[in-house]
Amino acid sequence: MARPFRETLKTKDFIVTAEAGPGKGSNIAKLVEHIELLKDRVDGLNVTDNQSAVMRYPSLGTCLLIKEHGGEPVLQITCRDRNRLAIQADLLFAYSRGINNVLCLTGDAIDTGDHKEAKPVFDLDSVQLIHLVHTLNSGKDMVGNELDGGVDFCIGASATPSADPIEPQLLKFQKKLDAGMDFIQTQAVYDMDELKRFMENFHKMDNIDGVKILAGIVPIWGAKMARYMNENVPGIYVPQYLIDEIDQAPKGTKAAKGIEMTGRLIRQIKEEKICDGVHVMAIGREERVPAILEAAGI
Amino acid sequence: MEKDGKIIAFCCAESAYRAADRAGRLRIRYPDNVRVIRIPCAGRVSVLHILKAFEKGAAGVLVMGCQEGACRHLTGNIRAKERVKYAKDLLKEVGINGQRVKMVNFGPDMAQKFAREIEEMAEKIKEE
């Protein structure tokens, strides 16, 4: 059985998490393949929740699969598709099946996804969700009823180091820290100076004791992909020099180049101790993650 | 709509109407299925005037005003231009070719141009 994430956060020097992205449909064969590939290479395995507002096999179900296969799941919950009742219910279920780690997110907008006429919920926002998990952890539900059987979640949230303007994001980030965080997995970073600036800001904030920061890493496999992400994916910005580097790699070597570039990025974060670890989001290319970690010297 | 349907020409008194008048004096020939309506300024023509013209059986409508920058009321011809654009969309919604309404700018002595515009609209009507 995998080591509890909470313990790893407290004791390990450099923490590595990755992401398993479910597909559309009840066929879980590929998902299981990715879980098997990654579960022993990482300290925690996140599962996205209808990522980019595209309907997929659920995060909760996938976390169960990870448990069944002996991995350590991190349940991602967004506020887009569920109201406060459904979220509390899901958390009770998750805990009852040994899923103890939760990443609290607001959620990408409906318009980003494929069900463009759906009703967005957003009964809560991410900060309120973090507070909610703490309330459940204290043995009560949101309206003050005692729980028959409590929960004890390790709580994470996201942050956006490349936000422009950054000040409103930092205010929001402080509110998350005030609520009490165990870990933060950031949106994708490519520029180490930007990450360092973010960490400087972090160290000036309140309520940071024991909070681990894992830098988000999204590998790029081609110039087109990078440009697409810049245009369409919220919170991601790939700098031109990296787009140029991958673009110059000859055809047929893009995968290897991407692995090398990503490995280099992670290695730098580790060697310069810029933050406490990384969260690798390979979005559809989960099978390349082991090679990336190897290239990073992990 | 009939092939020789009427053309309504809203003509601004300062420019297009004088051009029409000059065309008459110079005996320049143009199709006779046109009704010239003299107005103080192209800006006086509303979107509804244009639609009503079609309702009453017109096959084409011309809104004829001064050249841009020369409008006596400063922006009447600009407003007319915008309204003609809007009217085109309204006509398209109904299934009438947007080219059946047109905004034209004139100087007071452009008699030939007046005749030409009438001819062009008459052609367009025949084509359909």
Add this chain to the structure above:
Amino acid sequence: MIIAARKPLEEIRNMLAGYKRILVVGCGTCVTICWAGGEKEVGILSSQLRLASSKDGNELSVMEAVVERQCEKEMVIEELGDKVQEVEAILSMGCGAGVQTMAELFEEKPIFPALNTTFIGMPEKEGLWLEMCGACGDCFLDRTGGICPVVRCAKGLLNGPCGGTRKGGKCEIDPEKDCAWVLIYRRLEKQGRLALMRKYYEPKNYRAVKRPGKIEALEA
């Protein structure tokens, strides 16, 4: 004020299929100001309906009327009086409140909405209306420097912004739209009241207005 926009002509004509005598009723208040359903628009739509019908070879007689405020029963009755008797159906160019008021007063006549009522808003400039208020019944404007996060933030967040803000402070959903929380930040910063944005706001009471809403008040 209430902002609405006219439905496409095809949709309106489909609603009216089979009816030969109709009454188009505009409203002289909000929808006149936002150029959706006032006297001019009634004239234009009626003209289009007649043109389209005659083109298809169908019979259609269109009467026109405008009520000062279509949501006020007295005004509707005063203006429309006996006109309704002469028609088979009514096409309302009022907002949803106007349509339903008339539907209640003239129960035997089918009534169709020519407009899509969209939001409570204001004119940013001529011809451009922006949503301002979501009628949530629990006004938050004191805490956000007068910018509503419920409708001007695409996700309705009370502790914003979300992580999806685009470069330059634009919204995740629409690069043409400003992120409301960036606007709120700048407004509060100008006023030296950023402490308000630093505060944690509890989950919203979404049952502040139990729909359908009802308010009883006394006249002073």
